[in-house]
Amino acid sequence: MNSVKKSVAAAAIAALTACAGGGPAGSAVQALPATAVRPATASPIQHVVVVIQENRSFDDFFATFPNADGTKTGVTHGGKTIPLSPEPLVGKDIGHAHSNWLLEYDKGKMDGFNLEPYLDGQPAGSYVYQYVEPAQIQPYWTMAKEYALLDHMFQTQTSGSFTAHQDLIAGGTAIDANESLIDYPTAAPWGCDAPQGTVTSLIKRDRRYLANAGPFPCITQYRTLRDLLDAKGVSWRYYSPAVFLGSGKGFGALWNAFDAIKAVRYSAEWHDNIAPQTQILTDAADGKLPAMSWVVPSSAYSDHLGEPSDAGPSWVASVVNAIGKSPYWKSTAIVVLWDDWGGLYDHVAPPQLDYNGLGFRVPCIVISPYVKRGSIDHTQYEFGSILKFVEQTFGLGSLGTSDVRATSIVDGFDFTQKPRAFTTIPAERPASFFEHLPPTNEPVDTQ
Numbered sequence: 296m297n298s299v300k301k302s303v304a305a306a307a308i309a310a311l312t313a314c315a316g317g318g319p320a321g322s323a324v325q326a327l328p329a330t331a332v333r334p335a336t337a338s339p340i341q342h343v344v345v346v347i348q349e350n351r352s353f354d355d356f357f358a359t360f361p362n363a364d365g366t367k368t369g370v371t372h373g374g375k376t377i378p379l380s381p382e383p384l385v386g387k388d389i390g391h392a393h394s395n396w397l398l399e400y401d402k403g404k405m406d407g408f409n410l411e412p413y414l415d416g417q418p419a420g421s422y423v424y425q426y427v428e429p430a431q432i433q434p435y436w437t438m439a440k441e442y443a444l445l446d447h448m449f450q451t452q453t454s455g456s457f458t459a460h461q462d463l464i465a466g467g468t469a470i471d472a473n474e475s476l477i478d479y480p481t482a483a484p485w486g487c488d489a490p491q492g493t494v495t496s497l498i499k500r501d502r503r504y505l506a507n508a509g510p511f512p513c514i515t516q517y518r519t520l521r522d523l524l525d526a527k528g529v530s531w532r533y534y535s536p537a538v539f540l541g542s543g544k545g546f547g548a549l550w551n552a553f554d555a556i557k558a559v560r561y562s563a564e565w566h567d568n569i570a571p572q573t574q575i576l577t578d579a580a581d582g583k584l585p586a587m588s589w590v591v592p593s594s595a596y597s598d599h600l601g602e603p604s605d606a607g608p609s610w611v612a613s614v615v616n617a618i619g620k621s622p623y624w625k626s627t628a629i630v631v632l633w634d635d636w637g638g639l640y641d642h643v644a645p646p647q648l649d650y651n652g653l654g655f656r657v658p659c660i661v662i663s664p665y666v667k668r669g670s671i672d673h674t675q676y677e678f679g680s681i682l683k684f685v686e687q688t689f690g691l692g693s694l695g696t697s698d699v700r701a702t703s704i705v706d707g708f709d710f711t712q713k714p715r716a717f718t719t720i721p722a723e724r725p726a727s728f729f730e731h732l733p734p735t736n737e738p739v740d741t742q
Contacts, residue, residue, distance in 0.1 A: 338710055339665065340688050341626040344575075344588045345463060345681060346614055348607055349456065349599035350391065350637025351427075353446060353656040354379065356435060358426035363446045363671050366642045369424040371409040372401070379640065382425040384432060384608075388414045388601030389423060389638030392478050393504065396453040396654060400644070408640045414601070424640045434608040434722045435660065438615065438631065441718065443666040443707050449645045450635055450654030451678040451697050454478045457485050457512075459634035460552040462678040463589065466696030467651070470509070470516040473500045475651055480512040486554025487513035487561070500650050513557045520587070520682060521559060521568075523691035530585035534572045536593045537734055551591065573730050579617040584627075587685060590614055593734065600637055610729055612722035615662055619717035628688075629662040630681055630704070646675065648700065653677055661707055664714035672707045680704050 358365040358379055368376050389395075390412055401407040408423045429436050451462040457479040461468045468476035477498040482490045495509030510516075524531045535551040551569060553559040559568070570578075572591055578584050598607035611631055618627055636655040645653040659676070679697030684704045686693055693699060 338688060338708075339626055339714065340628050340663070340708075342584055342586055342588070342623055342628070343685050343688060344584075344590060344614070344618060344627060344629045346590045346611055346629065346631045347460065347463060348592060348611065348631070348633045349597040350635055350639075351598055351633040351658055352636040352639040352641040353448075353643070353658050354641045355426055355637070355639040356432060356633075356658045357439070357444065357446065359429065360436070360439060360444065360446075360671075363444060364643065364673065365426075365446075367426075369408065369640045369642060370404075370406045371421075371424075372406050374406065377421060377424055379424050379426050380421070381428045382422075384427050384598065384605040385603060386425075386600045387419075387422070388599070389419050390414055391455050391635055391638040393454040393498070395638055399638070399640075399655075400453075403644045403647075405642060405644050411638055419638070423638060431605060432608050434612040434720050435631075435658070437720050438611075438660045438662055440669050441720075442663065442668070443661040443670045443672055445659040445661060445672045445674070445676055445704070445707070447643070447656065447673055448632060448659035448676045448680075449652070449656055451652055452477065453652040453654045455635050457555075459678070460591075461555065462697070463634070463681065464521065464552045464556075465517055465519040466679045466682045466694050466698045466701075467517065469696070470497075470514075474498065474505075476509055476512075477504070477651075481507060484554055485512055486551070487557055488554055489513075498650060502650050512555045513560065514555050515557050517696070518694055519553070519556055519559075520685060520691070520694065521553065521556065521564070523686065523694065524587055524689070527689060527691055529587060529689045529691070531587040532568050532570055532578075532585045533589045533591075534570050534575045535589075535591035536572050552589070575614055576617045576726050576730060579621040579623060582622070584618070584621070584623050586689060593729075593732070595732065596729065598633065600639075606724055606728070609722040609724035612720040613724075613726040613729055615720050616722075617726060619719070624717050625664055625714045627663065628665075628684075628708070630659065631662065632659040632681075633657040661704060663708065664717070665708045665710055665712060667709060667712075668715070670707065672704075674702055674706065676704060677701050 357363050367379055398407045398410055411419045411423050413419050452458045454477045458468050474497045476495050478496045480493050480495050482493040494507045495512050497505040497509045533551055533553055575590050592610055595604045596606035596610040641655045643656050679701035683698040683701050
């Protein structure tokens with residue numbers, strides 16, 4: 296984006312400080328009207344939707360994408376260069392905890408991937424050096440070609456899904472000035488609904504790892520975007536699937552980053568602001584889309600290795616199509632990304648900005664009528680970049696975590712251009728497939 300367009304975008308974002316919409320804090324979600332009038336100088340974005348899939352590196356999905364920073368080869372421990380092999384979307388799960396990250400990163404040499412085990416402990420070897428055949432993930436390639444592909448989106452931390460999902464609501468997991476949560480709790484659900492005796496692990500500022508030395512995962516030590524959104528009366532909703540709590544405890548708890556946030560789990564917001572993942576499809580059609588949305592899939596269509604289904608691309612296409620065909624299209628920015636790298640090879644060494652990371656690259660696509668068709672953004676981003684964009688869009692102020700240092704994804708928008716008409720994303724399965732699919736009642740991830 297040129298300097299003139301950047302300044303226009305920045306000015307537009309700043310103008311939103313006084314015009315964020317939504318219901319009062321703690322109330323039921325109140326959707327912003329799709330026809331709401333904004334000042335001429337304001338950003339047209341009134342809705343942000345973050346769609347969170349599971350466990351893929353950038354090279355695994357976009358190694359061969361034209362003009363992107365991908366690769367067709369990888370380096371093994373010992374310095375051997377080998378080709379990446381084309382693989383189907385459905386595959387075998389690989390370790391992706393902090394210890395796996397350290398092994399693969401190998402002090403920046405990015406050559407430890409062939410030492411990686413499968414989750415069952417067997418050596419994964421060259422399997423980690425792969426890319427998914429584009430025909431198997433065609434909806435993602437269509438979105439990337441039609442909108443914007445961010446090829447330097449890094450995880451904020453060097454562990455798996457628990458901290459990644461926390462980063463997407465809080466920008467970090469520091470519980471005091473010297474240590475942060477890392478990896479995952481010892482039992483699921485990962486939050487206040489975890490069984491008694493569940494604990495977390497910590498990483499110290501000097502990078503020491505303290506296994507199972509952290510608190511029960513019902514967090515009061517840090518703020519989330521929820522606090523900033525509520526303070527400004529901006530509506531939000533977290534769409535996620537149900538989880539089975541165990542024999543005698545029944546169903547109903549949700550796989551949800553906010554299950555680990557005590558102020559949400561034990562307030563009216565757990566009822567008012569939490570919804571099944573498929574409700575995003577009807578909320579968009581029915582004029583009930585909140586200003587801020589997070590969308591977490593069922594494990595069955597999450598793209599997670601180890602799952603038997605290849606329905607993830609169709610699921611994401613259904614979400615994008617539901618919004619694209621609704622009156623919300625001209626006022627919405629959709630961010631599609633994968634929460635962690637899943638143990639899979641990526642050739643770009645992540646910058647180390649603090650004791651938490653950055654972690655490896657993950658795929659990220661920005662979909663909006665205000666991004667240039669087929670643009671590839673090489674800017675260094677992290678999950679805090681998305682939070683910063685949300686904070687700017689709704690005039691929220693700052694969480695004071697990774698959002699402070701991160702570059703906002705707003706630089707990829709051009710609010711001076713005429714909003715582009717939406718074109719349906721073709722997919723193998725229709726939205727009705729997901730609306731009628733029985734729930735798995737399982738966590739999206741356990742690592």
